[in-house]
Amino acid sequence: MSRDRWRIVNPRGEKRVIVTRDLPGDRWVEILSAAGCRVEIFTGPAALSPDEIRQGIGSRCDGVIGQLVEAWNESLFQALQGAGGKVYSNYAVGFNNIDLAAATRCGIAVGNTPGVLTEATAELAVALTLAAARRLGEAERHLRAGKWKRWLPQLFLGTQLRGKTVGVIGAGRIGAAYARMMMEGHKTDILYFSLRPKPDLEAFADAYNRFLTARQELPVVCRRAEAVEDLLREADCVSIHTPLDEGTRHLIDAECLALMKPDAVLVNTSRGPVVDEAALVAHCRRHPRFRAALDVYEEEPALAPGLADLENVVLVPHIGSATHWAREGMAILAACNVAAVLVGNPVWNRAAVDAFLRADQPPAAPSILNAEALNLPLVKAAD
Numbered sequence: 001m002s003r004d005r006w007r008i009v010n011p012r013g014e015k016r017v018i019v020t021r022d023l024p025g026d027r028w029v030e031i032l033s034a035a036g037c038r039v040e041i042f043t044g045p046a047a048l049s050p051d052e053i054r055q056g057i058g059s060r061c062d063g064v065i066g067q068l069v070e071a072w073n074e075s076l077f078q079a080l081q082g083a084g085g086k087v088y089s090n091y092a093v094g095f096n097n098i099d100l101a102a103a104t105r106c107g108i109a110v111g112n113t114p115g116v117l118t119e120a121t122a123e124l125a126v127a128l129t130l131a132a133a134r135r136l137g138e139a140e141r142h143l144r145a146g147k148w149k150r151w152l153p154q155l156f157l158g159t160q161l162r163g164k165t166v167g168v169i170g171a172g173r174i175g176a177a178y179a180r181m182m183m184e185g186h187k188t189d190i191l192y193f194s195l196r197p198k199p200d201l202e203a204f205a206d207a208y209n210r211f212l213t214a215r216q217e218l219p220v221v222c223r224r225a226e227a228v229e230d231l232l233r234e235a236d237c238v239s240i241h242t243p244l245d246e247g248t249r250h251l252i253d254a255e256c257l258a259l260m261k262p263d264a265v266l267v268n269t270s271r272g273p274v275v276d277e278a279a280l281v282a283h284c285r286r287h288p289r290f291r292a293a294l295d296v297y298e299e300e301p302a303l304a305p306g307l308a309d310l311e312n313v314v315l316v317p318h319i320g321s322a323t324h325w326a327r328e329g330m331a332i333l334a335a336c337n338v339a340a341v342l343v344g345n346p347v348w349n350r351a352a353v354d355a356f357l358r359a360d361q362p363p364a365a366p367s368i369l370n371a372e373a374l375n376l377p378l379v380k381a382a383d
C-alpha cells in the first residue's frame, strides 16, 4: 500500500492516530492535533482491506478512527493492541461491524457517534416514507424516460399518510425522532414496538394532542404494540429503527411480510440484514401495491437479485446520516472519543452530546461502548 495515499497532519505529534477514510470538516483534525496526535488519514479511492489496515497500524499506533464498512474483529484489535493502541472509534452510531468482546479482551476502548445523526437519519426515513407512499421513484423514472404524455386523473395514485397508522420498530433516539416527525408533520397515529415503553414519546403525543384539540383537530394516537406481529398487521407503514444483532437479523422475514397489509409501505434505514432481502423481493413481486423504501442492504453495496428491477421499491445508497452537519458532528465525536482516551479524560456517560459541538468542549470521551467493562472513569454527575 503506497504511503502517498496517506495525508499527515501534525507530523510531530507524540501519539499516532490513523484514520481509515478522510472525514468531512476540519474541527475533528484540530481536536486530535490539540491532543498531541500525529494524524495519518487514508485518502485512497478504495476501502482499505484488513491487511492494509494492519499495515496502516504498523508497529506503533495509539488510536484509530474506522468505518462501518470495516470488520473490526479479534485480529485487527490484536494488531492495534500489539502496536500499543488504546482506542478505536467507529465513524458511526451503529457498531455491528465491531467485535466488542474482542476489543475489550485487548483492552481497547471502543467509541461510536450517537446523537448527532438522529435528526438526519429520521428525516431520511420520513423522506423515504413519503417517496414510497407517493411513488416518487416510479413517477420520476416515468417522466425521465419521456413516457409522460398528459395529466391524468389516475396517474401514480398513492397513499395519503394523514390519519394512517405508522408502525415504528425500535423507538430509540432515531425511531422516536421519526415517530415525532410523522405525528407532528403528517398527523399519523404511531404504533411502536420496543422492549420497554417510551414515556417521553407518549408524553410528546399527549402535549401535541392538547394543541390539536385546542384547534378542534382530531388527536393522534401513540401507543406501544405488545408484539412486532401486532404492529405488522395493523400498520399502514412500517419503519425499522432497531440495531442489528443476533436477535434482529432477519427480524422481517417472509412470514412477517405476509402479515402486512397488501398495500403497506416498509422503510428500512437501520441495517440491511434486519430484513430478509430475498423474501422482500419475492413479496414485492407478488404484491405490486406493496411498497418498500431502503437505505440499507444485506450485502452492501450489492443488492439482492431482482431488487433493482422492481417498480415498487425506492432505493438509496446508505445516506441516512448524510448531511453536512451530521457527518461533521460524527467526525467531531469520533475525534473526541480518541483524543479523550489518549489523554486519560473520563467518559461522558450521558445521552446529550451537543456540548461536544461547541468550541469549549467538555474534557471527556462522548461515547465509549465498553467503558464499564474496561473500568474507565466516568464524568461525575455534578461535573
Ligand code: DGY
Binding pocket: 068, 091, 092, 093, 094, 095, 117, 270, 318, 319, 320, 321, 322
Ligand atoms: C450509522 O452511524 O450507524 C449510520 O448507519 C451511518 O449513516
